[in-house]
Amino acid sequence: MLRITRQADYGIVLLTLFARSNGRVFSARELASASHVPLPMVGKILKLLVQAEILGSHRGMHGGYTLARRPDEITVGHIIEALDGPVAITDCTGHLPSECGIEQTCPVSHAWQRINDAIVGALDRVTLAEMTCPVGDPLTAFTGHRAQVQP
């Protein structure tokens, strides 16, 4: 396994919609129909992204959500942390107190910490901008998608 939750997966997809049409305001309804993510789920995700200050929100008629920062200033690691909580590959790599079943007997917690750092590093080194338009891979795969988002 070792997979992120579907929430984070969806979250990245939604954010790419923002990143690809920079500065636009999206309503939750728009995002849902554009991304094929169920509407209540979209609301839940956007809520968390606002709390993490990745998105800004504006209520009322013609309200909606908008990116709070530039896409190249938002890292994938930050997004995952906002939606799934802090990345901790084992119980003991999280911030203490360690709740690992075999408390102090464990000889490898230190090594886990290093591996965890490596993964967090890999996640923080990729920005939303890079997710949106990967180098070496043309936009062919996106065309159908774009047509829905930017009418």
Add this chain to the structure above:
Amino acid sequence: MLRITRQADYGIVLLTLFARSNGRVFSARELASASHVPLPMVGKILKLLVQAEILGSHRGMHGGYTLARRPDEITVGHIIEALDGPVAITDCTGHLPSECGIEQTCPVSHAWQRINDAIVGALDRVTLAEMTCPVGDPLTAFTGHRAQVQP
């Protein structure tokens, strides 16, 4: 989240016992009492490790398990894959067919693949030998543990 299962966590701990007393034969019972991992769980884990050809086994009286390779030839990535299945950070990074909820609309599957590769790389770059004795960290934490394993 983004954490490995407890099975894999336990698995690493058990394997360090093997690695630290190279070549010894351990019975499941021994490992359980030494590591404080519940016995039935130990059996389940060792079973998987044998199937992955990380451990060898020998039945009958005075039987037990033994390392099938040198500790520096066993990677953490391999262990995790044996116990938790292949590392696939999202549904679509796994070997097709992609079962992601938003099938073809997804513009980021390619980028996920790169992130997934980075994580797999980080996991494969660490060997069991390194987990057993991390550089820069003396064995002080292990003493109590070793006393139980090597009487």
Add this chain to the structure above:
DNA sequence: CAGAATAGGACCAACTTGGTCCGATATTGA
């Protein structure tokens, strides 16, 4: 003031995981 949108909850169902148990099989030693 009425309508439209977010904000913030509680809430439930389905799946995965952690954990247990039992019987079958193989090896050793008396």
Add this chain to the structure above:
DNA sequence: TCAATATCGGACCAAGTTGGTCCTATTCTG
């Protein structure tokens, strides 16, 4: 040969987490 001891293989259950829904309050526009 027989009994003891160990792995091997599977089914099995309970608890926790996740994916997903819903309802109400709040805030802004017109």
